[in-house]
Amino acid sequence: MSFKSILQEVKGEAGNISRKGFDVKFGYGMRSRSHRVFQDSYVVVNAFRQSCWANMPPELLRDILMRIEASESSWPHRKNVVACAGVCRSWREIVKEIVKTLEVSGKLTFPISLKQPGPRATLLQCYIKRNCGNQTYYLYLSLNQAASNDDGKFLLAARKCRRPTCTDYIISLNCDDVSKGSSTYIGKLRSNFLGNKFTIYDGQPPNARARVTKCRSSRLVNLKEISPRVPSGNYPVAHISYELNVLGSRGPRRMQCIMDAIPVSAIEPEGVAPTQTEFLYSSLDAVSSISFFRSKSTRSENFQSGPLTGQKDGMLVLKNKAPRWHEQLQCWCLNFNGRVTVASVKNFQLVASLENGAAGQEHENVILQFGKVGKDVFTMDYQYPISAFLAFAICLSSFDTKIACE
Structure with missing residues (x-):
């Protein structure tokens, strides 16, 4: 049998299968007919x-x-569950029903x-692993106790961007593409000029009442970097403030x-915190609505509209746990x-802090702890009601340079 007859037979079988109910889409720009035939049969076999x-x-x-x-x-081994969700649509729907939320299952x-x-x-x-050379930070899931010697499971990446009046930390799901123009961008952390006040922005609305905030990043950008799946705005979800220490009094940093987006009732035994179940992506229309020109009236809007000085009613407030002074070691x-x-x-x-500002005994359980274990290696442990994204952003604020805070 000649090679030409073999190609005709393959093409005939592919046509018979496609007429039975499969939708075969032919490729464009093929350099030869035989190449197109093999491509079509490959698509049909995969569909079958x-x-x-x-x-x-x-x-x-x-x-x-x-x-x-x-x-x-x-x-x-958890990657096998993710692989099952990628087989087809029916598998994905069943896996999404089986896999419980992190709050219930404790599994990422x-x-x-x-x-x-x-x-x-x-x-x-x-x-967290810090790379001082390119100002990037990587969050990993610790697979054992020896965090410094363990590669772990990659979770999030952040890149530090210095501005004339502030500092941005862009947070992404992709360690190789940490930019706001990426489809894996999920949020950012922004500081003020002194580095003692920060705002955490989510790339997607955390709830139905969330309002988008204009920011300096709306300046003119390269149109090729804009993706249809890029979130259309920045939604403030948390504010961080470090107490100024102008007189230089002895003691560690004080932060709040x-x-x-999290109510104070979430820390109660029957409390509920907002839980996202899927990523929402913007359409092409949302991208066209981005303003490409900087407005003078929005330069300081981020820190004037934040609830750092008031409007804390109903919101969860976290404060650093007061350390004790060790006489023998002469340290906190x-x-x-x-x-x-x-x-x-x-x-x-x-x-968690009570409404009167004092930490109550019933809320003494640590929600987030962060500390150094080696050169450029830091541990980050968190629990309900905050997420890994919020915990990572809060820890990033500790890396930033602070004037008159130490």
């Missing part, structure tokens, strides 16, 4: 195989996926888990975090339960 997987009995498919989800409890599975509140019972252990000490090994002014523990 996918239909076989998709047409499995739902009861059998659900049982298989439930066993896989239950057996793969931690990374790197999909990227949306980074925007969900952490587990209630225990602190989720992570660590106001969570705009906090109990990090072995997770922090190097003394640093950046180390802190955050606890």
Whole structure:
């Protein structure tokens, strides 16, 4: 049989399969007819195989996926659950139903888990690696106790961008493309000129009442860097303030975090914090609505409209846990339960604060702790009701240079 007859037979079989119900899309710009025939048959075979997987009995498919989800409890084996969600649409829908939220399961599975509140019972252990050369920071899920010697599971990346009057930390899901023009951009952290006040912006609205805030990043940009999946605005979700220490009194930093999107009732036993279940992407119309010219009236809007001085009613407020002075060591000490090994002014523990400003005994459990364990390696442990994105942004504020705060 000649090569030409083989091609005609393959093309005939592909045509028969396509007439049975498959929609075959032919490629454009093929340099030869034989290449197009093989391409078409490859598409048809893939569609046929996918239909076989998709047409499995739902009861059998659900049982298989439930066993896989239950057996793969931690990374790197957890990637099998993510792979199952990528087989086809029916598999993805079942996996999304089986996999519980991070608050319930305590497992980081999909990227949306980074925007969900952490587990209630225990602190989720992570660590941050700093690259001083290119001003980038990488968040990893700690797979064992030796964080400094463990590559871990990559979660988030941030890049520091210095401005004349402020500093931005762009946060992305992609460690290789940390820019606001990327489709993996999820938010940013912005400081004021002194570096003692910060605002955390989410790339997507945390709730239905969220309002977009204009910012300096709306300056003229390259149109090629704009993606249709880029969020259309910045939504303030938290404000961080460090107390000024002009007189130079002895003691560690004093910080306060106001969570705009989390109610104070979330720390109660039956409290509920907002939980995102999927990423929402903007359309082409949303991209066209971005302003490409800087407005003088919006330069200082970010820090004038924040609820740092008031409007804290109903919002969750976090304050750093007061350390104790150790007479023998002649230093301030906090109990990090072995997770922090190097003394640093950046180390802190955050606890929930009552409305009167004093930390109550019933809220003494640490919600976020951050500390140094080696050169450019820091641990970050967090739990409900904040997410990994919020915890990472709060820790990034500790890296920034602060005038008159130490």
